[in-house]
Amino acid sequence: MSIISSTGGLGLTIPAPVTPIENAAPVRTAKPADKRGWWWGTGRRKTAVCRVRIKPASGKDATITLESVKLGKKKDVNTYFTEARDRTDCISPLTSTALIGKFQVVARMHGGGCMGQAQAMRLAIARALVDWDPNLYQSFRDQGFLTRDAREVERKKYGQAGARRRFQFSKR
Numbered sequence: 001m002s003i004i005s006s007t008g009g010l011g012l013t014i015p016a017p018v019t020p021i022e023n024a025a026p027v028r029t030a031k032p033a034d035k036r037g038w039w040w041g042t043g044r045r046k047t048a049v050c051r052v053r054i055k056p057a058s059g060k061d062a063t064i065t066l067e068s069v070k071l072g073k074k075k076d077v078n079t080y081f082t083e084a085r086d087r088t089d090c091i092s093p094l095t096s097t098a099l100i101g102k103f104q105v106v107a108r109m110h111g112g113g114c115m116g117q118a119q120a121m122r123l124a125i126a127r128a129l130v131d132w133d134p135n136l137y138q139s140f141r142d143q144g145f146l147t148r149d150a151r152e153v154e155r156k157k158y159g160q161a162g163a164r165r166r167f168q169f170s171k172r
Contacts (some may be wrong), residue, residue: 028134041128043120045149048112052124054132057104064091066121069110086118093126093145097136123148 033039038053057063066080067073081087094100105125109117126145130137140146154163161167 028130028137030134031131033132039128039132041124041126041131043123043125043127043148045119045123046112046116046152048109048116048120050107050109050117050120050124052105052107052121052128054106054125054128055104056102056132058102061104062101064105064107066107066109069108081114081118083114086114089115090118090121091125092122093129093140096143096145097129097139099129119149 031039033055038055041052041054043050043052064077065074066077067075068080077087077091081090088095091100094103094105107121107124109121111117112120122145126140130140130146137146156163159167
C-alpha cells in the first residue's frame with residue numbers, strides 16, 4: 001500500500017487526519033429580548049397553538065396568566081386548567097429548573113382541548129426559556145420538553161365511515 005505524496009505522482013494531496021471533538025455541543029447564544037423586555041416561544045400539539053411571552057419578575061408580578069383567543073378572558077393556571085395533570089404539565093419547565101415565581105408568563109392559546117393546550121404551553125415555555133438562557137437547552141432536551149409531539153388525528157377518507165373504519169360489507 002503506497003500513499004501518493006503531494007510532490008510526486010498525480011499531484012494529489014492527502015489531508016491531515018482530523019481529531020473529532022468529543023461531545024461537542026453546538027454553541028448557543030442568548031437571544032436578546034424584544035423592545036419591551038419579553039422573550040417569546042411558540043408551542044403546538046395536535047390542533048392547539050400556544051404563544052408564550054416571559055419576562056423576569058419578582059413578587060406579585062411573577063404570575064402565570066392564560067388568555068383564550070376565543071373567550072378573550074384572562075385567567076390564571078388553576079382556573080384555566082381544571083385537572084392537576086394539565087396544571088403540572090404546562091409549568092413543568094419552570095418547576096424543573098426552580099424558576100417558578102421568578103418569571104411573568106403570559107400565554108395566548110387557541111384550538112385543541114385541555115391536554116393539547118397544556119402540552120403546547122409546555123413546549124412554548126421551554127422554547128422561551130432556552131432563548132433566555134441557552135444553558136438550559138441540554139437539560140430540557142434530556143427531559144423531552146423541546147420535542148414537538150407530531151401525532152395528529154388521521155383524516156376521514158371518502159367512502160369510509162371514519163379514518164380507517166369501513167362501512168359494513170354486504171354480499172347480497
